[in-house]
Amino acid sequence: METQLIKLTEENSEEAIAQAAKLLLEGKIVGIPTETVYGLGANAYDAAAVREIFNVKGRPQDNPLIVHISDLMMLNSIVKEITPEAAALARRFWPGPLTIVLHKTERIPDVISCGLPTVAVRMPVHPVASALIRKAGVPVAAPSANLSGLPSTTTAQHVYDDLKGKIPMILDGGPCDVGVESTVISLTGERPVILRPGIITLEQIREVLPDAVISEAATHELAPGEKAESPGMKYKHYSPKADVTLVRGSLEHFAQYVKQVAACDAYAMCFDGEEESIEIPCISYGAKGDLNAQARRLFSVLRAVDRFNASSVFVRLEPDTDPASAVYNRLIRSAANKVVEV
Numbered sequence: 001m002e003t004q005l006i007k008l009t010e011e012n013s014e015e016a017i018a019q020a021a022k023l024l025l026e027g028k029i030v031g032i033p034t035e036t037v038y039g040l041g042a043n044a045y046d047a048a049a050v051r052e053i054f055n056v057k058g059r060p061q062d063n064p065l066i067v068h069i070s071d072l073m074m075l076n077s078i079v080k081e082i083t084p085e086a087a088a089l090a091r092r093f094w095p096g097p098l099t100i101v102l103h104k105t106e107r108i109p110d111v112i113s114c115g116l117p118t119v120a121v122r123m124p125v126h127p128v129a130s131a132l133i134r135k136a137g138v139p140v141a142a143p144s145a146n147l148s149g150l151p152s153t154t155t156a157q158h159v160y161d162d163l164k165g166k167i168p169m170i171l172d173g174g175p176c177d178v179g180v181e182s183t184v185i186s187l188t189g190e191r192p193v194i195l196r197p198g199i200i201t202l203e204q205i206r207e208v209l210p211d212a213v214i215s216e217a218a219t220h221e222l223a224p225g226e227k228a229e230s231p232g233m234k235y236k237h238y239s240p241k242a243d244v245t246l247v248r249g250s251l252e253h254f255a256q257y258v259k260q261v262a263a264c265d266a267y268a269m270c271f272d273g274e275e276e277s278i279e280i281p282c283i284s285y286g287a288k289g290d291l292n293a294q295a296r297r298l299f300s301v302l303r304a305v306d307r308f309n310a311s312s313v314f315v316r317l318e319p320d321t322d323p324a325s326a327v328y329n330r331l332i333r334s335a336a337n338k339v340v341e342v
């Protein structure tokens with residue numbers, strides 16, 4: 001299959017979005033830009049098309065998908081009840097990078113929820129994602145548009161690198177603003193629980209729902225046999241081919257450590273301006289302390305490390321890194337929980 005990569009401009013975007021909407025309604029899957037990461041979208045009402053997403057990504061069959069909507073009318077047809085908590089979150093954070101888990105209706109096929117009675121829903125703010133859903137007139141099920149296990153895709157080129165020949169079309173809407181996946185919050189239990197950290201933080205959610213908490217599993221390693229509340233949390237994720245180790249400590253100690261242990265084809269991931277102090281090849285993943293900037297760059301840098309054929313990569317972490325931050329959450333998974341204190 002030939003994969004069309006369409007760079008959107010003011011002139012062509014209406015037509016390209018119409019073409020993509022047509023493909024969705026024909027049961028095809030397409031690569032689409034959103035503000036978080038690129039998504040691999042299918043018509044959420046078309047079980048066969050949704051199944052194709054799992055095939056193309058090599059995604060485990062028990063990791064449910066997020067359904068993307070363009071307006072609250074769509075929400076009405078896919079969830080049993082828009083609870084007062086859900087309405088309050090939607091008012092404050094939608095459209096935007098927040099996913100809400102609610103009880104689903106029959107219209108959502110089991111293949112999306114992997115048999116769960118619930119569905120994860122998000123209203124993206126990205127103009128292309130939003131226009132495409134509106135044009136298709138159906139909710140769009142979409143996971144990140146990467147091969148399962150690899151770092152997520154934050155540019156159309158990343159999607160092309162992973163999925164060329166497997167999908168008919170990718171819409172290129174430029175690099176993603178946020179750079180990490182949405183915050184996922186479940187409203188189906190006794191109290192609101194954040195299942196996956198994102199750029200919208202627990203503190204921001206608590207301004208709307210003061211009793212919200214963050215799931216233990218989102219910040220700590222699952223014990224053997226422990227059950228994840230969100231199926232996606234149990235998988236190794238976001239990993240480049242290179243072996244990733246997080247190194248927590250001062251710049252000075254980091255530099256000493258990598259100099260001692262790094263092989264000749266190892267890389268370091270540091271903060272802006274630190275390259276001079278580190279004696280192995282180094283690539284910055286953002287300004288120190290600027291979690292938004294780090295989130296935006298993170299997946300691109302993890303992918304770059306593989307392009308450089310690094311065997312291993314050492315990632316600098318500040319001693320006071322917040323384990324509940326989106327960036328730490330993605331890094332700890334890409335490192336399969338390998339953290340060294342220096």
Ligand code: AMP
Nearest residue numbers: 064065118119120143144181230231232
């Ligand atoms: P991704 O598609 O890669 O952004 O991953 C979607 C995330 O949402 C995964 O971590 C899933 O486990 C989570 N998710 C999707 N649907 C549900 C659901 N019904 N209940 C709990 N978590 C969900």
Ligand code: MG
Nearest residue numbers: 143144152181
């Ligand atoms: Mg993903």
